[in-house]
Amino acid sequence: MNDDANLVKLGQIFDGFAEFVEDPSEGELPQQRILPYLFGNRHQHDLGMIDSSAAEITVTVGGKDYAIKQSPGLLTSARAGGTTGAAVWRTTSLLAEWFVSSDNPLFKSGLLDETCTLLELGAGVAGLLPLVVAPQIKTYHATDQSYALKLLQENISANSTSKKRNTKSPNHADVRLSSLDWELDDVNHFLSSHDLSDGLDLIVASDCVYNYHLIEPLTNICAAICRHRGRNLRPTLCLIAQQVREPNVFEEWLTAFSQHFHVWRFTDSTLGAALGIQSGYY
Template sequence: MNSRLKELLANGEEVTDAEEEAFLLFSQDIPPGNLGFLEPRAPTVDVTIRGAEYTVHQSPTLLSSSRAGGTTGAVLWKITPFFADWISSPSNPLWTHSFLSSDSVVAELGCGISALVALALAPSVDHYLATDQEYVRRLFRTNLEENASVNSSTTFSTKQKGTKSRGAKPAKKHSSSANNEPRNVTFTTLDWELDQPELLKGCIGTESGGQEAEDGTEEDKGFDLILSCDCIYNDALVTPFVRTCAEICRLRPVYEPSDESESSPPTRQPTICIVAQQQRAPDVFEAWLRETLREFRVWRLSDDVLVGGLKNGSGYLVHLLLAREKH
């Protein structure tokens, strides 16, 4: 496992200093932009991801309301289509190094209403758990149901021509329920300050990864991959967000680079956390990174493995995190 992780991590540069990283990234030219919404006043937005066309229903009225707890998840963010394109591509290093496969269980924090990442990725994994506040649920399910028919054309095998497979299995075909919602996508609320991450996987039942492992070990409460797409835009979110990510990742064994023993018994792969975000305020980014470095080792992924919309100079950043042992 360590050798595969090393190959994966070679696709990025390890970050060890928050102030230095913030200075490096924010001293570059960044495209001007607003908070990051795509078309915040439109009731629907059409987007194309890897040749598939989606119609996203959103709520400009809710966005402009004074709802307690925030409303930013009510509309589509600019980074989301780029991220959905990248994470679902068979050339993504998570696929080519077999850290994603048709057996993977994935969780997303702060999914928002669009369901785009779930729609793009869920057809190729075992189960996808999307989390956010309760006000997101209705439009998330609407977008999931109304765009479900697009999934059949985006499902892929990691053994496609031109992609080096490292033992990953072909994607499964997931049926839909009576209301046309894919069976392997679940939405649940998750409060970063109040809820218990160890209970999160129970939301998807035992059919998709909640049962005992084949070797008879205890139930796996962890996930193969944690995703977050543009959830950090003010200081108040930093600490609860990072803590939640860390607690979820520590439901699996953490990565220990010093453990090179080939004779040690195999364990579940560590949870990989991918955080994508728009470059906005350097002080907020630095605060997030400083807090993150306390809990994780961090790599900024290189342009070689990112799609055009996420590359250096785009105004977007993608970091890969691996949890440290809890102090």
């Protein structure tokens, strides 16, 4: 997808805060810790939603409270195509907190900055990541199936009133919402119709690996998007954050993903105390 020099340069940057995953198909999954840009929770007493029964919850990120609406009714409905995006997942709030840290390695290393374009897969209704990341970059594309977009827009609009330190005000951040079905939509058409013919700087997927059925679609859409990156541009990065509920599902996904991508995992020191090994989040 991109020349070897770009890959070597990226590897040198990653060496400062991540570990290269040689071959996930060889060996075990020790304590569910074979993770590319990833955090997972080994405590499996719940599914990972903050409060699935509440119509509205408050989530604190970076010292700021966000009032987030959910749809418990939709979550428990029998809608074809899934309803998991109707609630706020704990992994997303942890990832948002990690993004706003002054020590965030992606911003500190220059891999992300105000010139970058990001696309989130399976954004759900929360809007936490667009709210905290979009003010720090050029454009944030939040995508999901159409059922989630109305409430996602409401949550972003309702929480986009105050200014963040050293960034654009959230209500002036460029956040674009789009429907994108990993299995049904044509990636080429999606990218060209959203002025993304040169590809993206970063793809983010938070808590999107939770059953075997999703492994192939998620892997394929990430690979298809990355193939659109201009050859003279830095390769597109994929950031996958995941709660590990079923290690076998995660390990199978990681093996499939590694057939298309060079994979690194963040070190515990990079994740910080809230996400390190002692906390149960990786």
